[in-house]
Amino acid sequence: xxxxxxxxxxxxxxxxxxxxxxxxxxxxxxxxxxxxxxxxxxxxxxxxxxxxxxxxxxxxxxxxxxxxxxxxxxxxxxxxxxxxxxxxxxxxxxxxxxxxxxxxxxxxxxxxxxxxxxxxxxxxxxxxxxxxxxxxxxxxxxxxxxxxxxxxxxxxxxxxxxxxxxxxxxxxxxxxxxxxxxxxxxxxxxxxxxxxxxxxxxxxxxxxxxxxxxxxxxxxxxxxxxxxxxxxxxxxxxxxxxxxxxxxxxxxxxxxxxxxxxxxxxxxxxxxxxxxxxxxxxxxxxxxxxxxxxxxxxxxxxxxxxxxxxxxxxxxxxxxxxxxxxxxxxxxxxxxxxxxxxxxxxxxxxxxxxxxxxxxxxxxxxxxxxxxxxxxxxxxxxxxxxxxxxxxxxxxxxxxxxxxxxxxxxxxxxxxxxxxxxxxxxxxxxxxxxxx
Numbered sequence: 001x002x003x004x005x006x007x008x009x010x011x012x013x014x015x016x017x018x019x020x021x022x023x024x025x026x027x028x029x030x031x032x033x034x035x036x037x038x039x040x041x042x043x044x045x046x047x048x049x050x051x052x053x054x055x056x057x058x059x060x061x062x063x064x065x066x067x068x069x070x071x072x073x074x075x076x077x078x079x080x081x082x083x084x085x086x087x088x089x090x091x092x093x094x095x096x097x098x099x100x101x102x103x104x105x106x107x108x109x110x111x112x113x114x115x116x117x118x119x120x121x122x123x124x125x126x127x128x129x130x131x132x133x134x135x136x137x138x139x140x141x142x143x144x145x146x147x148x149x150x151x152x153x154x155x156x157x158x159x160x161x162x163x164x165x166x167x168x169x170x171x172x173x174x175x176x177x178x179x180x181x182x183x184x185x186x187x188x189x190x191x192x193x194x195x196x197x198x199x200x201x202x203x204x205x206x207x208x209x210x211x212x213x214x215x216x217x218x219x220x221x222x223x224x225x226x227x228x229x230x231x232x233x234x235x236x237x238x239x240x241x242x243x244x245x246x247x248x249x250x251x252x253x254x255x256x257x258x259x260x261x262x263x264x265x266x267x268x269x270x271x272x273x274x275x276x277x278x279x280x281x282x283x284x285x286x287x288x289x290x291x292x293x294x295x296x297x298x299x300x301x302x303x304x305x306x307x308x309x310x311x312x313x314x315x316x317x318x319x320x321x322x323x324x325x326x327x328x329x330x331x332x333x334x335x336x337x338x339x340x341x342x343x344x345x346x347x348x349x350x351x352x353x354x355x356x357x358x359x360x361x362x363x364x365x366x367x368x369x370x371x372x373x374x375x376x377x378x379x380x381x382x383x384x385x386x387x388x389x390x391x392x393x394x395x396x397x398x399x400x401x402x403x404x405x406x407x408x409x410x411x412x413x414x415x416x417x418x419x420x421x422x423x424x425x426x427x428x429x430x431x432x433x434x435x436x
Contacts (some may be wrong), residue, residue: 001253003416006246008416013245014223016233018126020060020084020266021243024272025142026086027054027248027264030372031064034252045289050256055286059128059140059265060084061276063286069256070083071264073290076303077261078426080247081278081385082310083268086237087111087404089118089175090127091215103180103187105150107171110216111269115169117406118217123177126213129198134206141205143213147195148220150177159293177217177315219406231332231412238408242266242398243309246415250422260426268310268381278381284388305354305432306393307425308346308382309418311410312336312369327370329399332411334365335418336382338395344371346382346393350434355394355425362424364417367399392432396421408422 001009013030017023032038039045047053049071061084067073092106109115126144131140134149135407157163169175170370180188191210198207223235244264251262273304274280291297312356314331315323323329329336337352338345359366386393398418401409 001419003413006125006249006416006419007412009249010233010242010245011235014241017237017241018124018218019128019142019307020086021128021142021214021229022126022144023084024060024062024264025242026057026182026329027062027064028054030248030252032206034063036252038336040284047290051128057282058274058276059142060264061282063262063282064251064264065261065286065290066251066254066256066259068259071259074296074300075259075290076300076305076432077259078432079241079260079304079306079391080251080262080380080422080426081265081306081308081381082243082247083240083265083278085111085269086239086241087269088406089113089217090304091127091213091217093212093243097176098187099176101181101183102178102185103182104176104178105188107175107177107217109171109175109199110272110307112404114402114405115171115175116167118175119152119154121151122220123150123152123217124220125149125215126218127213128211129194129215130211131205131207132209132276134208138163139205139210142199143194143201143203143215146220150179150217151179156319185283214353221407225412226409227412233268233412233415235405235410236407237342238400238410239311239395239403240309242311242410242415243418246398246419250419250426251325253423254426257427257429262270263385265381272381272384278388285390290427295402301389301391303432304391305351305425306346306382306385306391307355307422308380308381308393308395309387309422310380310395310397311403311408312338312367312397312399313340313403314401316401317425322372322375324370324372327368329367329369329403330411331409332397333399334414335359335396335421336367336369336399338369338397340371340377340379342377343383343397344377344379346380346386347395351392351394354392354432354434355396359421361428361430362420364421364424
């Protein structure tokens with residue numbers, strides 16, 4: 001797959017992946033199109049070498065794996081780890097809030113987004129809804145309004161002359177978007193609006209009521225190339241949907257020379273503590289079924305290697321002092337190795353050296369990121385996963401500006417450079433042990 005094809009596929013994925021639930025559903029579609037067989041956790045598995053499989057937990061966590069031809073699970077796995085969620089605004093259960101003649105919706109902050117960019121945007125809602133059906137049963141459905149529905153208007157400068165100097169955002173009082181207005185009639189209830197949308201999306205289903213929902217705001221402006229030569233990709237949720245997509249495409253394109261596994265976790269942005277998160281048992285439970293005998297499992301994991309793939313910070317041209325001057329990362333400069341002395345990233349000199357071999361084989365340049373020593377460093381699911389299963393791990397990712405904003409910026413060459421490196425890792429005859 002060349003750069004143009006990969007970016008076109010990425011844009012299509014980003015348009016569809018308006019929530020973590022839609023992201024995983026879209027990844028599942030890509031895997032099934034590539035011949036992967038869907039498994040269920042509540043059923044027995046019958047696995048065979050040379051086949052490819054995937055499973056989904058709680059609608060937003062996914063594990064996919066390929067069993068190499070002539071291999072056994074004890075031969076180890078070449079592993080990829082990403083996450084499906086992005087920071088943003090999540091709808092409260094009792095969301096309706098009336099102010100004058102406006103219907104507004106109460107929001108909780110999910111993860112750690114930059115809040116100011118959420119103002120004055122054409123927002124919509126997407127996620128999952130648990131419905132009570134006409135027969136009394138429950139059914140979970142994905143919903144996406146897929147049109148401008150909400151807006152959080154800024155306060156005019158005339159009422160806050162210091163806005164450009166120091167305007168803070170109160171999440172409780174300032175982030176309730178407007179969804180409707182009436183001058184005479186009673187305002188509609190949000191559940192009625194939601195039921196109408198479900199009826200439009202699922203006309204053949206008999207939905208009696210909405211039992212609950214997990215809904216998130218998103219910016220309706222789609223991904224775009226920007227820059228005079230299209231050097232950049234501007235889009236929402238690049239952290240970490242870019243990694244999810246590239247890892248999935250590399251996995252589906254890989255041959256069957258090695259056992260390979262992709263773990264796409266949920267809830268990374270708020271601590272990973274969930275049944276489908278990296279601190280949960282999803283990955284462990286899957287490995288238990290692949291390797292039920294304890295000693296075989298330990299042998300397999302000792303023969304494995306993990307790429308933790310999550311976006312990396314590029315140096316900001318307007319804020320160069322925010323970056324370490326010896327580790328300036330550029331857009332379109334290739335995948336970024338992330339290093340931290342306090343194990344906020346799982347990279348060490350051995351795992352980094354192993355990964356560099358695959359980048360050299362793919363003829364892909366690498367960059368290195370280290371946070372300034374006087375600033376706290378973020379983290380990934382890399383250290384969590386490495387600690388849980390004991391696999392050598394390296395933290396990598398595509399360089400990004402405006403991380404955690406409503407729209408982020410990446411280099412248009414970087415997805416393909418990352419893809420080439422991951423694909424080489426999954427297919428190379430070079431071993432993953434230091435002495436191979």
